[in-house]
Amino acid sequence: MADVLSSIMNSNGYASVAFNNVDFNFGSLLGDAVTILHELGHVYQYLFGQNSTAIKDDQGNADLTKANSALVKSKCFPGVVF
Numbered sequence: 805m806a807d808v809l810s811s812i813m814n815s816n817g818y819a820s821v822a823f824n825n826v827d828f829n830f831g832s833l834l835g836d837a838v839t840i841l842h843e844l845g846h847v848y849q850y851l852f853g854q855n856s857t858a859i860k861d862d863q864g865n866a867d868l869t870k871a872n873s874a875l876v877k878s879k880c881f882p883g884v885v886f
Protein backbone atom coordinates (compact mmCIF):
# COMPACT_ATOMS: atom_id res chain seq x y z
CA MET A 805 0.00 0.00 0.00
CA ALA A 806 1.44 3.32 -1.00
CA ASP A 807 1.46 5.96 1.65
CA VAL A 808 -0.94 8.09 -0.35
CA LEU A 809 -2.26 9.81 2.70
CA SER A 810 -0.30 12.06 4.94
CA SER A 811 -0.28 12.96 8.56
CA ILE A 812 1.28 16.19 9.64
CA MET A 813 1.90 18.05 12.84
CA ASN A 814 0.53 21.54 12.55
CA SER A 815 2.23 24.50 14.15
CA ASN A 816 -0.81 24.96 16.37
CA GLY A 817 -0.13 21.67 18.11
CA TYR A 818 -2.71 19.59 16.30
CA ALA A 819 -1.96 16.61 14.11
CA SER A 820 -3.87 16.33 10.86
CA VAL A 821 -4.45 13.45 8.51
CA ALA A 822 -5.17 14.20 4.86
CA PHE A 823 -7.21 11.66 2.94
CA ASN A 824 -7.33 11.65 -0.82
CA ASN A 825 -10.03 10.12 -2.98
CA VAL A 826 -7.70 8.37 -5.37
CA ASP A 827 -6.54 5.43 -3.31
CA PHE A 828 -8.67 5.71 -0.20
CA ASN A 829 -12.24 4.44 -0.10
CA PHE A 830 -11.66 2.68 -3.38
CA GLY A 831 -13.20 -0.70 -2.77
CA SER A 832 -11.21 -2.27 0.02
CA LEU A 833 -12.75 -1.65 3.42
CA LEU A 834 -9.99 -3.70 5.01
CA GLY A 835 -7.34 -1.73 3.16
CA ASP A 836 -8.94 1.49 4.31
CA ALA A 837 -8.91 0.25 7.90
CA VAL A 838 -5.18 -0.52 7.64
CA THR A 839 -4.57 2.93 6.19
CA ILE A 840 -6.48 4.69 8.97
CA LEU A 841 -4.66 2.76 11.67
CA HIS A 842 -1.30 3.41 9.97
CA GLU A 843 -1.99 7.14 9.85
CA LEU A 844 -3.33 7.14 13.40
CA GLY A 845 0.03 5.75 14.43
CA HIS A 846 1.64 8.84 12.92
CA VAL A 847 -0.77 11.04 14.85
CA TYR A 848 0.39 9.37 18.07
CA GLN A 849 3.99 9.85 16.95
CA TYR A 850 3.43 13.58 16.45
CA LEU A 851 1.35 14.20 19.56
CA PHE A 852 2.96 11.87 22.08
CA GLY A 853 6.41 11.06 20.72
CA GLN A 854 7.96 8.16 18.84
CA ASN A 855 7.86 5.87 21.87
CA SER A 856 4.06 6.10 21.98
CA THR A 857 3.63 4.02 18.82
CA ALA A 858 5.26 1.20 16.90
CA ILE A 859 4.60 3.13 13.67
CA LYS A 860 7.85 4.75 12.57
CA ASP A 861 8.33 8.06 10.77
CA ASP A 862 8.29 6.96 7.15
CA GLN A 863 8.35 10.25 5.29
CA GLY A 864 10.21 9.71 2.02
CA ASN A 865 10.91 6.06 2.80
CA ALA A 866 8.69 3.73 0.79
CA ASP A 867 10.18 0.61 2.36
CA LEU A 868 9.40 1.86 5.84
CA THR A 869 5.90 2.83 4.72
CA LYS A 870 5.32 -0.73 3.60
CA ALA A 871 6.80 -2.04 6.84
CA ASN A 872 4.46 0.18 8.88
CA SER A 873 1.42 -1.09 6.99
CA ALA A 874 2.64 -4.67 7.31
CA LEU A 875 2.94 -4.15 11.05
CA VAL A 876 -0.65 -2.89 11.26
CA LYS A 877 -1.85 -5.87 9.26
CA SER A 878 -0.02 -8.39 11.41
CA LYS A 879 -0.97 -6.84 14.75
CA CYS A 880 -4.51 -5.65 14.03
CA PHE A 881 -5.65 -8.26 11.52
CA PRO A 882 -3.71 -11.43 12.30
CA GLY A 883 -4.47 -14.26 9.94
CA VAL A 884 -6.28 -12.07 7.44
CA VAL A 885 -5.13 -12.44 3.84
CA PHE A 886 -4.92 -9.09 2.08
Ligand SMILES: [Zn+2]
Binds near residue numbers: 872
Ligand atom coordinates in the same frame (compact mmCIF):
# COMPACT_ATOMS: atom_id res chain seq x y z
ZN1 LIG B 1 3.24 6.27 7.02
